Amino acid sequence: MAVDYAVIIAYLAGMLAVGWWGMRRARSKSEFLVAGRRLGPSMYSGTMAAIVLGGASTIGGVGLGYQYGLSGAWMVFTIGLGLLALSVFFSARIARLKVYTVSEMLDLRYGGSAGVISGVVMWAYTLMLAVTSTIAYATIFDVLFGLDRTLAIILGGAVVVAYSTLGGMWSITLTDMVQFVVKTLGVLVLLLPIAVVKAGGFAEMKAQLPTEYFAPLGIGGQTIFTYVLIYTFGMLIGQDIWQRVFTARSDRVAKLGGTVAGVYCLVYAIAGGVIGTAAKVLYPDLAAADDAFATIVKDALPVGVRGLVLAAALSAVMSTSSGALIACATVANNDIWSRLRGVVGRGRDDKGAHDEVAGNRAFILIMGVAVIGIAIALNNVVEALTVAYNLLVGGLLVPILGGLLWRRGTAPGALSSVVVGGVAVVGLMAWKGILANEPVYYGLLASLVAYVAVSLATKPTDAAVLAAWRERLAGRTSVPAAEGTVPVG
Numbered sequence: 001m002a003v004d005y006a007v008i009i010a011y012l013a014g015m016l017a018v019g020w021w022g023m024r025r026a027r028s029k030s031e032f033l034v035a036g037r038r039l040g041p042s043m044y045s046g047t048m049a050a051i052v053l054g055g056a057s058t059i060g061g062v063g064l065g066y067q068y069g070l071s072g073a074w075m076v077f078t079i080g081l082g083l084l085a086l087s088v089f090f091s092a093r094i095a096r097l098k099v100y101t102v103s104e105m106l107d108l109r110y111g112g113s114a115g116v117i118s119g120v121v122m123w124a125y126t127l128m129l130a131v132t133s134t135i136a137y138a139t140i141f142d143v144l145f146g147l148d149r150t151l152a153i154i155l156g157g158a159v160v161v162a163y164s165t166l167g168g169m170w171s172i173t174l175t176d177m178v179q180f181v182v183k184t185l186g187v188l189v190l191l192l193p194i195a196v197v198k199a200g201g202f203a204e205m206k207a208q209l210p211t212e213y214f215a216p217l218g219i220g221g222q223t224i225f226t227y228v229l230i231y232t233f234g235m236l237i238g239q240d241i242w243q244r245v246f247t248a249r250s251d252r253v254a255k256l257g258g259t260v261a262g263v264y265c266l267v268y269a270i271a272g273g274v275i276g277t278a279a280k281v282l283y284p285d286l287a288a289a290d291d292a293f294a295t296i297v298k299d300a301l302p303v304g305v306r307g308l309v310l311a312a313a314l315s316a317v318m319s320t321s322s323g324a325l326i327a328c329a330t331v332a333n334n335d336i337w338s339r340l341r342g343v344v345g346r347g348r349d350d351k352g353a354h355d356e357v358a359g360n361r362a363f364i365l366i367m368g369v370a371v372i373g374i375a376i377a378l379n380n381v382v383e384a385l386t387v388a389y390n391l392l393v394g395g396l397l398v399p400i401l402g403g404l405l406w407r408r409g410t411a412p413g414a415l416s417s418v419v420v421g422g423v424a425v426v427g428l429m430a431w432k433g434i435l436a437n438e439p440v441y442y443g444l445l446a447s448l449v450a451y452v453a454v455s456l457a458t459k460p461t462d463a464a465v466l467a468a469w470r471e472r473l474a475g476r477t478s479v480p481a482a483e484g485t486v487p488v489g
Helices: 002-023 029-037 041-052 055-097 102-110 115-145 149-198 201-208 221-237 239-245 251-282 289-300 305-340 354-377 381-405 411-432 438-457 463-473
Strands: none
Touching: 002 149, 002 305, 029 149, 029 354, 041 055, 041 149, 041 239, 041 251, 041 305, 055 102, 055 115, 055 221, 055 239, 055 251, 055 289, 055 305, 055 381, 055 463, 102 115, 102 239, 102 305, 102 381, 102 411, 102 463, 115 149, 115 239, 115 289, 115 305, 115 354, 115 381, 115 411, 149 201, 149 251, 149 289, 149 305, 149 354, 201 251, 221 239, 221 381, 221 438, 239 305, 251 289, 289 305, 305 354, 381 411, 381 438, 411 438
C-alpha cells in the first residue's frame, strides 16, 4: 500500500498548497466569495460538476447500484437533471443578479422582508450538507489507513477547512478543478472499465444477476419521484449551487457551462450504477451496500491505480464539503449575522474591504470547526442529508421559483410559504419519521398553498421594487470595477 499512501498524501499536500496560493488572489469580498465572478466555461463546468458530485454520488451511487442494479443510477441522474434544468432555464437570470446569496435574491424580489428566516433555513441545509460530506472521510480513510472514525473526520475536515479558509472561493475553485480531473480519471476512465472486466463483462453480469438488476425502473417509481422532488428541485435553489453560478463571468457561461456539467453528471450516474452492479457479481454478500465502492477498489484494482481511485473518492467528498462549507459560512455571515447587526448589503460588491474578507474567512473557520464537531457526534448520514433536503425543498422552493416565475407573488406570501412549509416538514418528520416520503410531499404542498393564498390576499409588491428587480434580472445594473476584468478558464 506504500504507493497508494504516497498518492493520497501527495494529493492532500497539493490541496493545501493550492489553498495557500489562492489566498493571494482573494483580496476582496467578490474574489473571496465568488472568485471575482470571472470564471470561463472550462473552469465553470469542471467546478460545477465537482461540487454536485460528492461522496453521496460516488460511494452512495455505487451502493445503490449494488443494491438495485442499473436503476440505482437514478439518484445521481436526478441530480444531473436538476443541474440541467437550472442551467437551461434559470442560471442566466441568476448570474445577472450579481448577488452573493439566495436570501439576497429574495430581498431584491420581495422588498427585503424574509432574509433572516430564509437565511436560517438555507444555513441549516448547507450545514447538514457539509456535515454529511465530512462524515464520508471516515469511510475513505478507514480503507486507506485503518484510521479511527473520529481521527479520519478530523484529518479530512481539517484539510478542507484549511484551504477553504485561506483562499475562499478561489482556493475551492482551483482545488475543484484538480478534483474534477482526478474524479474523471479515477472513476470513469479506470474504475468503470476495470470493474466490468473483472465481473466478466455485461453478458456474465446478466447471467449472474436477477433480471430486475437491469430494469430501468427497478428501484421503484415512488423512489424515483421522491428523488426528483428532493434532488432535482434541490439543485434549483441550493446556496451551494447558486454560489457557483455567481462565479460565471457571463450569463452565457453559466448556461452553457452548466449544461455541460449536467450532462457529465448523467454519465457519472450511469457509471455508478454499472460499477455497483459489477460489485454485486464480484462480492454478492457484503454486509452493507455502501461498502461496495471501497471493497471493489481495495480488492479489484492494482497498486497505484487503487490510490488514484481512492483519491477520486476523496476528491468527490472534498469538493462537495468545501462548497457546502463556504455556502454555510456565506449565509451565516451575510444573511444572518450581518442582518441581526443591522448591516444589510443587497448585492453590493464593495472593493477591498479587508475586514469583509477577514470576516468571511473567520466564519468559514468557525463553521468548519462546528461541522467537524457535529460530524464526529452524528452517526446516520442518510437521515442528516434527508433533513437538509426536506427543509430546503419544503421551505424555500416555492418562494424562490415563485419569485422568478410569478409576478403576483408578494413578500407576505413568500414569508408565510417559508414558515408554513418549514413547520410542516419538521412536524411531519417528527410524526412520520425522517426517512418518510410524506414530509417533503405535504410540506411542499403546504408551502405552495400558503404562497398563493397569502400573495393573492395581500397588496401586490411595490412597483418600484419590481422595476428594480427587472433591471437587475435583465443585467442592466452596473457592476463595480472591483468585480475584476480578467476572465479565467
